Amino acid sequence: MTRNLTADLAADLRNRIVDGVIQPGEKLPSENTLISDFGVSRTVVRAALTRLQAEGLVETERGRGSFALTPPADRPSEGVGIRPVATMEDRLHLLAFRMGVETEAAALAARNRTDRQLRALGTALDTFTESSGHPARAMKADFEFHRAVAAASGNPYYSDCLAALGQTMIAMPRTRLMTGAEHYARDHFDQVVLEHRSIRDAIADGDDAAAAAAMRTHLANSRRRFKASARPSA
Structure with a gap:
């Protein structure tokens, strides 16, 4: 159950970062805000953030919070394949x-x-x-x-x-x-x-x-x- 909650929260935040709702350099909602908004535990929030850190989408700084990084470019333009920029x-x-x-x-x-x-x-x-x-x-x-x-x-x-x-x-x-x-x-x-x-x-x-x-x-x-x-x- 915790695993599903973690995946759901990570997916929501991932989509917000990739879609530009949360811009690179912007601070993510605080742990307390995420706990309140999603009805999950602090353990779930931290596990979701750890997953996003591993994907290179989030940087967490102790005492300051978590910040969005540049997401990979994986969208194709018309007729042209744009290579992902992930590494x-x-x-x-x-x-x-x-x-x-x-x-x-x-x-x-x-x-x-x-x-x-x-x-x-x-x-x-x-x-x-x-x-x-x-x-x-x-x-x-x-x-x-x-x-x-x-x-x-x-x-x-x-x-x-x-x-x-x-x-x-x-x-x-x-x-x-x-x-x-x-x-x-x-x-x-x-x-x-x-x-x-x-x-x-x-x-x-x-x-x-x-x-x-x-x-x-x-x-x-x-x-x-x-x-x-x-x-x-x-």
């Missing part, structure tokens, strides 16, 4: 793919962007800069910045590619959620802001080589940061 290896492959695609998109954006697209890129950068301390907002704003670069390329296939990958292409570093890592996470966030600004500035200057280099550096650093955040602590 660290998948994420690294995705970052390598993005490096090839988005580096060229940034170069094209430097050559082809319109004034309106440049303003949209600046707005996306400002929104991301203001999202510090709000992981769910930061993830969405990060994605919108990259979409703005793709749109500025003038080639709709770049925009279509990023739209197919969806917001899941942005990794949610666990360091953003960890107690005692606030300064570490803030340093990372500030660095990403600088990298985004370098990309925007090169596009604004019409310097395609600098824009490509800035995007490649940003994604290479993203890969390094992801590997560091995914490394188990001693």
Whole structure:
């Protein structure tokens, strides 16, 4: 009976995370709330959260609660199969793919962007800069910045590619959620802001080589940061 209750609760929370009702970085309902809402014991709640942790959907921090992580991308687009992004290896492959695609998109954006697209890129950068301390907002704003670069390329296939990958292409570093890592996470966030600004500035200057280099550096650093955040602590 307990096993069924655990599975039911885990399924409900899993669906909320995958469907985006609970966004990456957002805090899950407290144990007491889940106990009250589902009429289950604390043991059931903790077992369900443990199951979601094992699936990579939840990170629990003692004294702070449980937070949603980036769910795997398993939805197909029309006529195109999108590979799941469920493991660290998948994420690294995705970052390598993005490096090839988005580096060229940034170069094209430097050559082809319109004034309106440049303003949209600046707005996306400002929104991301203001999202510090709000992981769910930061993830969405990060994605919108990259979409703005793709749109500025003038080639709709770049925009279509990023739209197919969806917001899941942005990794949610666990360091953003960890107690005692606030300064570490803030340093990372500030660095990403600088990298985004370098990309925007090169596009604004019409310097395609600098824009490509800035995007490649940003994604290479993203890969390094992801590997560091995914490394188990001693």
